[in-house]
Amino acid sequence: MGDQVPNRRARLRAETSAEIKAIALKLMATGGPDAISLRAIAREMGMTANAIYGYYATRxxxxxxxxxxxxxxxxxxxxxxxxxxxxxxxxxxxxxxxxxxxxxxxxxxxxxxxxxxxxxxxxxxxxxxxxxxxxxxxxxxxxxxxxxxxxxxxxxxxxxxxxxxxxxxxxxxxxxxxxxxxxxxxxxxxxxxxxxxxxxxxxxxxxxxxxxxxxxxxxxxxxxxxxxxxx
Missing domain, CATH: 1.10.357.10 (Tetracycline Repressor, domain 2)
Known part of the structure; x- marks a missing residue:
């Protein structure tokens, strides 16, 4: 059981990171390069900006x-x-x-x-x-x-x-x-x-x-x- 918890956390982290990147590309497609921002991505995902910073320290x-x-x-x-x-x-x-x-x-x-x-x-x-x-x-x-x-x-x-x-x-x-x-x-x-x-x-x-x-x-x-x- 001890190994399953870290594996599950790693999987969820990877999935969230992939979603962040997918939304960044979607924002760029609709709004151009200016549209890529961690705050905008956080709003799209229903997360706080601080939570996004846990995945990417900066834009x-x-x-x-x-x-x-x-x-x-x-x-x-x-x-x-x-x-x-x-x-x-x-x-x-x-x-x-x-x-x-x-x-x-x-x-x-x-x-x-x-x-x-x-x-x-x-x-x-x-x-x-x-x-x-x-x-x-x-x-x-x-x-x-x-x-x-x-x-x-x-x-x-x-x-x-x-x-x-x-x-x-x-x-x-x-x-x-x-x-x-x-x-x-x-x-x-x-x-x-x-x-x-x-x-x-x-x-x-x-x-x-x-x-x-x-x-x-x-x-x-x-x-x-x-x-x-x-x-």
């Missing part, structure tokens, strides 16, 4: 947890899609990442807006960065690393040094790919920009009056991206 703690959870869900799905293809199919793995990024984003617009949209006013991210965000960056560099022998011959990267990038990104990239030059990070950012750009326009409704088939436009962009990398 920034909640936002950091939300961002990490959303990013983790996204990255896990993208990694699974990538890893469904063999390591030597660099072009296929990049396309799988891109197409599944679009699919996830359209199915999770609130999550997309949280991690890629307007920042939450006043939010101060942790100095070491959000773990899942660094993981996503490292994964993109990994995709570029597989394409690097071809891509380097077809791309103009400019003159870059490791000091041009965030130290946490540099540490993560160099730990995984010690032989890659800074130009590979530049290329990964450019690849990411092409994947992200049309999806952001679609999520925010900016393509609605231009095309009835945004998926076809995105596929064409990704096909051109693959070609530009030498595949």
């Amino acid at each position: 920034d703690d909640l936002v950091t947890t939300l961002i990490n959870d959303v990013y983790s869900d996204l990255v896990e799905r993208l990694e699974a899609a990538r890893d469904a293809l063999p390591p030597d199919d660099a072009a296929g793995r990049i396309l799988a990442w891109a197409e599944n990024f679009r699919t996830w984003s359209l199915a999770n617009p609130e999550g997309f807006r949280l991690i890629y949209g307007d920042p939450v006013p006043g939010y101060q991210p942790p100095e070491e960065g959000v773990e899942a965000e660094l993981r996503a960056c490292a994964a993109l560099v990994g995709l570029v690393a597989a394409a690097w022998p071809r891509a380097v011959e077809r791309q103009s990267h400019g003159d870059h040094e490791w000091t041009d990038f965030d130290p946490h990104v540099v540490d993560t990239v160099r730990a995984d790919h010690p032989d890659l030059p800074p130009a590979a990070v530049v290329l990964s950012l450019r690849v990411w920009g092409r994947m992200h750009g049309l999806v952001a326009l679609e999520v925010y409704g900016h393509l609605r009056t231009q095309t009835r088939e945004p998926g076809k436009v995105y596929s064409a962009e990704m096909a051109d991206l693959i070609s530009s990398l030498g595949f």
